[in-house]
Amino acid sequence: MKALIARRHHRFAPVVLLALALVVTGGVYAAFSPAPASAASAPTETDIDMGQALFRANCATCHGTDAAGRTDVAPSLVGVGAAAVDFQVSTGRMPMMANTVQAPAKPTVFTEEQIQQMAAYVASLGAGPAVPSDDQVDAAQGDAANGMALFRTNCAMCHGAVGQGGALSGGKYAPNLLGVEGRIIYEAMVTGPQSMPVFNDATVTPEEKRDIIAYLDAQEQGSPGGATLGSIGPVAEGLWAWVVGIGLLIVAAVWIGAKSS
Template sequence: MKALAARRRSRYAPVILLLLALLMTGGVLALVDAGTADATSAESSSEDAEAGERLFQANCATCHGLDATGTDIGPSLVGVGAASVDFQMATGRMPMRMNGPQAPAGNPSFTPEEINQVAAFVAALGPGPSVPTAEQVDPEMGDAANGMELFRTNCAMCHNAVGAGGALSEGRYAPALDGSTPTEIYEAMLTGPQSMPVFNDANITPEGKRDVIAYLVAQRDVSVGGLSLGSVGPVNEGVWVWIVGMGVLVAASVWIGAKSS
């Protein structure tokens, strides 16, 4: 029997058993670490939300209400998500400094950490768009050619073909995008601030949004020579040619007429 058992035992058995033991140990450790990480993340998120609630009540509740459900001055923030808060506060649009057709961009009033805390508080009020990841807004991973088609189809009528901005009705305007960060551009498409419509993932996919960012970033390095005149397009360039060109022709005609007489 011993001889039969010895023949059945493979010389690779100890190695296989060792590998199985290592795999089981690694799996157990991974589960323990994941549970610890989730608990730490949840605790950190809870602390951020609590700190954000204090900041919100001190700086935002006058317009949006203590529970962020809105007042006659400001809208409800329940369900707007962290992306909306991050965009509005990081661009300095909120807190709004004065009433007007729309909130102008400016220097942010809060640090990035404080903005994250307020965003965490608002995100806890209801489901909404979250702040995009670094991969989602990386222009190097986007297709600028496809982004050009998407931008000129959906955005150029307000922002100009290269994102130079433009005027809208009733004192509102589409801002220039040459100073906007990729994250701000993505968040604007996702949340639709001011007069801008919302481009959710059904309208423009996350990859499409990244392509739009790639196109806009590519325009910042384009130089075709001469004066761009704000890159607004043929309208202001035509006005410039009309005023200067016709002015020169009229002046030359007057001069020729004066010399001939």
């Protein structure tokens, strides 16, 4: 009995007990903690090889077999990153059906896996913007009020006050952004497709990009004031007030004139 009591009071007993407690705590936490949201798995060599085959079969005619581009035909894709490929191909803008001033959005002809493989191949050619994570494009985590201020400062001159699009010069246009996935909007900001400038993280931070996505998402919930009046901002509201107000004044003037005579 005395020997057992001596072991319990051994000078290393607290250290052993602390180590056991840490092991048990870590095991319980690992067993019951929720798994973190994982980003897309890193592409394998097989993905890159498959992407290269898809690229050469569908894109090399314009961009060249080495993706270095062709003068007056198509730009180089070296260094554009996976985000540019995901944006262009998943929206159906690429491959283009005709050489026009602007590539319109249309149903894609590739599966999600094929798009990821082509993106992996192009990303392997040079560093560039990656496809954003789910957290980066989660509108629920954004600040719609701040997004409104950012959108009106950086985007509204082309896309309109609430993102319904507008005409540009030379037959080009800024597309309607309502109903567009947050991932696509984010990728457009970081890659600057067609006439759009690039909004890198130094210009618009990732958090601010998410705020812009939150603002656009809020516009899809309907107009809190009733009729949207085309959703083109105060111009429509002012025109409506002008037409109705002047009309009422004319009616009042006619009625007063008829009464006086």
